[in-house]
Amino acid sequence: MALIGVFDSGVGGLSILDESLRQLPQHDYIYLADSANAPYGERSSDWIAQRSLALCQYLASQGCDAIVVACNTATAEAIKQIRADISIPVIGVEPGIKPASMKTQNGIVGVLATEATLKSDKFNALLATLPGNCQFIKQSGAGLVPLIEAGKADSEETFELLAKHLEPIQDAGSDTLVLGCTHYPFLRKSIRKLLGDSISLIDTSDAVVRQLKRQLESINQSVDATGKGSVTFVSSKDGPALLNMAQDLLSADLNLHALETKALGAVLGGV
Numbered sequence: 001m002a003l004i005g006v007f008d009s010g011v012g013g014l015s016i017l018d019e020s021l022r023q024l025p026q027h028d029y030i031y032l033a034d035s036a037n038a039p040y041g042e043r044s045s046d047w048i049a050q051r052s053l054a055l056c057q058y059l060a061s062q063g064c065d066a067i068v069v070a071c072n073t074a075t076a077e078a079i080k081q082i083r084a085d086i087s088i089p090v091i092g093v094e095p096g097i098k099p100a101s102m103k104t105q106n107g108i109v110g111v112l113a114t115e116a117t118l119k120s121d122k123f124n125a126l127l128a129t130l131p132g133n134c135q136f137i138k139q140s141g142a143g144l145v146p147l148i149e150a151g152k153a154d155s156e157e158t159f160e161l162l163a164k165h166l167e168p169i170q171d172a173g174s175d176t177l178v179l180g181c182t183h184y185p186f187l188r189k190s191i192r193k194l195l196g197d198s199i200s201l202i203d204t205s206d207a208v209v210r211q212l213k214r215q216l217e218s219i220n221q222s223v224d225a226t227g228k229g230s231v232t233f234v235s236s237k238d239g240p241a242l243l244n245m246a247q248d249l250l251s252a253d254l255n256l257h258a259l260e261t262k263a264l265g266a267v268l269g270g271v
């Protein structure tokens with residue numbers, strides 16, 4: 001079985017881990033959350049690139065066969081450098097603006113992502129490849145990630161902030177919304193409450209895991225979904241707290257897997 005590293009600034013990448021455990025439960029996973037440094041979305045490009053590279057090098061040193069950079073912000077700022085430095089398959093995640101442009105009926109698409117993702121060259125280069133008849137309403141979700149990290153995804157405070165961020169998207173008449181940060185699928189219920197059932201929500205976790213599957217096949221790893229592997233949660237803040245959050249946020253039954261937690265500082269010498 002393969003060992004797969006899944007990395008995010010915090011708990012957002014659990015939305016990708018959840019889908020991975022559903023489609024590829026037989027493999028072993030290391031989920032790495034840099035919770036001591038979240039949110040990444042308001043940090044500089046250089047900082048995000050260096051930190052993301054160091055954490056992916058750590059995952060590679062643990063013997064991972066593939067790494068999923070389960071963070072739109074880290075993918076936007078660092079994936080090129082990570083791929084150049086690490087020889088195993090590295091799968092990234094990008095806001096699903098292309099599928100959204102194909103799905104929208106009225107051509108008005110909201111994009112909710114971090115400030116860093118929206119400003120990044122990678123995101124803007126992708127945007128430039130899309131047909132000009134689609135209007136993208138780009139909105140930073142500032143402040144949402146820290147609330148989700150604090151276990152307040154379903155709180156009134158989060159709901160109110162989300163309502164404020166979604167207002168321009170709603171006012172423009174968007175019929176499609178891109179969830180451009182892996183933390184945002186955990187706000188799905190509140191988004192539905194605010195925007196209704198008819199808006200299409202675009203979340204790329206299924207596409208990311210299908211890409212992971214293809215990459216595993218290309219390195220001759222089994223994609224036959226039988227058996228259950230282990231999941232190790234590594235956090236730069238608090239491993240057991242991360243495991244508790246995972247148990248709350250994941251729809252996959254974690255208890256079917258062998259579970260372990262580790263502190264990143266201890267294994268990485270404080271990087």
Ligand code: DGL
Binds near residue numbers: 114
């Ligand atoms: N989950 C990360 C993303 O997909 C987030 C964010 C952050 O730390 O700001 O962009």
